[in-house]
Amino acid sequence: MPALRGLFHxxxxxxxxxxxxxxxxxxxxLNRATQALFDADLVLAEQVxxxxxxxxxxxxxxxxxxxxxxxxxxxxxxxxxxxVTTLRMSSDLERSGDLARHVAKLARLRYPEPVLPEELRLTxxxxxxxxxxxVLRAGEIIASLDVNGAKELQDRDDTIDRLHxxxxxxxxxxxxAGATQLVIDSTLLSRYYERFADxxxxxxxxxxxxxxxxxxxxxxEATYERHTSGQVPRAEG
Amino acid sequence: MPALRGLFHxxxxxxxxxxxxxxxxxxxxLNRATQALFDADLVLAEQVxxxxxxxxxxxxxxxxxxxxxxxxxxxxxxxxxxxVTTLRMSSDLERSGDLARHVAKLARLRYPEPVLPEELRLTxxxxxxxxxxxVLRAGEIIASLDVNGAKELQDRDDTIDRLHxxxxxxxxxxxxAGATQLVIDSTLLSRYYERFADxxxxxxxxxxxxxxxxxxxxxxEATYERHTSGQVPRAEG
Numbered sequence: 144m145p146a147l148r149g150l151f152h153x154x155x156x157x158x159x160x161x162x163x164x165x166x167x168x169x170x171x172x173l174n175r176a177t178q179a180l181f182d183a184d185l186v187l188a189e190q191v192x193x194x195x196x197x198x199x200x201x202x203x204x205x206x207x208x209x210x211x212x213x214x215x216x217x218x219x220x221x222x223x224x225x226x227v228t229t230l231r232m233s234s235d236l237e238r239s240g241d242l243a244r245h246v247a248k249l250a251r252l253r254y255p256e257p258v259l260p261e262e263l264r265l266t267x268x269x270x271x272x273x274x275x276x277x278v279l280r281a282g283e284i285i286a287s288l289d290v291n292g293a294k295e296l297q298d299r300d301d302t303i304d305r306l307h308x309x310x311x312x313x314x315x316x317x318x319x320a321g322a323t324q325l326v327i328d329s330t331l332l333s334r335y336y337e338r339f340a341d342x343x344x345x346x347x348x349x350x351x352x353x354x355x356x357x358x359x360x361x362x363x364e365a366t367y368e369r370h371t372s373g374q375v376p377r378a379e380g
Numbered sequence: 381m382p383a384l385r386g387l388f389h390x391x392x393x394x395x396x397x398x399x400x401x402x403x404x405x406x407x408x409x410l411n412r413a414t415q416a417l418f419d420a421d422l423v424l425a426e427q428v429x430x431x432x433x434x435x436x437x438x439x440x441x442x443x444x445x446x447x448x449x450x451x452x453x454x455x456x457x458x459x460x461x462x463x464v465t466t467l468r469m470s471s472d473l474e475r476s477g478d479l480a481r482h483v484a485k486l487a488r489l490r491y492p493e494p495v496l497p498e499e500l501r502l503t504x505x506x507x508x509x510x511x512x513x514x515v516l517r518a519g520e521i522i523a524s525l526d527v528n529g530a531k532e533l534q535d536r537d538d539t540i541d542r543l544h545x546x547x548x549x550x551x552x553x554x555x556x557a558g559a560t561q562l563v564i565d566s567t568l569l570s571r572y573y574e575r576f577a578d579x580x581x582x583x584x585x586x587x588x589x590x591x592x593x594x595x596x597x598x599x600x601e602a603t604y605e606r607h608t609s610g611q612v613p614r615a616e617g
Contacts, residue, residue: 203595210464217454227447315560323552326560330567358440
């Protein structure tokens with residue numbers, strides 16, 4: 144049934160394109176949420192919050208297509224891995240959208256006050272830029288099935304982790320004079336950006352599995368450890 | 381092929397039992413991590429951190445079984461949903477184990493200092509107890525395919541959310557005299573317990589999909605909203 148297989152592969156292609164679209168939506172959400180945070184822009188914050196429903200809708204559609212394909216095409220090998228991986232990547236990208244929404248909600252909650260203390264603005268600007276670029280790159284890695292992308296995104300994630308620690312270092316500096324509320328908000332925001340970046344790494348690692356059939360944790364124990372252990376703040380140093 | 385179908389259903393049964401086991405492992409991890417946190421018990425903290433590899437191994441085994449069954453049995457309808465749902469529940473439970481490990485890592489990082497300020501201990505004791513009970517209940521819900529379990533766990537999650545807000549209220553009280561490090565650590569810890577509880581709710585919601593074939597967000601928009609929006613701290617009230 145070559146015609147049917149052809150149709151199936153068109154469907155897989157569409158699913159892949161939809162994943163790339165989802166990565167762009169989540170990058171845009173983070174970009175706008177960051178802008179809303181920095182400019183104390185209530186309208187933009189509301190926009191990010193309501194737009195998250197679109198991300199959820201695309202994710203839902205993607206998952207339905209993937210499950211439908213599993214049921215109808217009974218795929219094996221690479222095709223099966225693509226569908227299983229799709230369900231995981233859609234979950235990562237939808238969660239990234241949630242994290243962008245968390246940032247926007249905090250901007251809305253504190254409006255018209257700015258959320259971030261002056262001392263942390265530069266660190267968060269960089270964190271937001273790197274995180275946004277990472278999820279866009281994750282989309283490209285999905286489209287090109289680039290098995291080397293995971294390594295690249297892990298390197299960028301090291302930058303995120305460094306910035307995450309910088310946030311704590313600045314908060315702990317005796318010169319820092321911000322109120323407790325600023326400490327709490329900055330801690331949570333830093334965690335949101337850091338998790339956002341983790342999900343981009345996760346997507347790239349799933350591409351390795353898709354292409355090679357090797358689970359990431361079998362691929363490289365150190366990689367796996369980095370990926371799953373998260374970051375307890377090394378705020379002491 | 382009734383014999384083969386019978387074997388397949390035995391395999392599905394085994395997969396379900398393994399998910400229940402995973403929920404118990406993650407409950408135990410949280411229990412011990414909490415104890416390590418409260419008693420500044422370095423040995424126990426190390427134990428939780430190294431035991432997390434077992435959780436990861438069970439999760440890996442589960443996922444391999446589920447994907448193997450997808451490839452070999454070409455399931456449809458409920459059987460397909462069970463396998464898809466298994467991949468998601470295993471992810472939730474493995475992530476719960478990671479969050480318990482984060483708690484243990486923070487206990488290890490601050491050793492021999494206690495992590496938590498005295499004022500917060502009771503709140504965290506309650507949060508840990510509720511969260512641990514929730515993941516154990518999630519395991520029972522998997523075993524019994526209880527579609528009403530999601531509602532029950534959402535109610536308990538309301539308690540967690542209240543405690544999460546209590547943490548911020550206590551930190552923001554002018555009487556609170558803890559150092560910035562305590563504020564940062566307590567904020568992150570509270571977030572870890574809160575996310576742990578979210579994953580238990582998530583598992584129960586997936587059981588609804590497994591049994592009914594209805595996505596949780598189609599089931600109840602409010603439920604879905606509660607589930608996915610996370611908790612931006614309403615620390616101001």
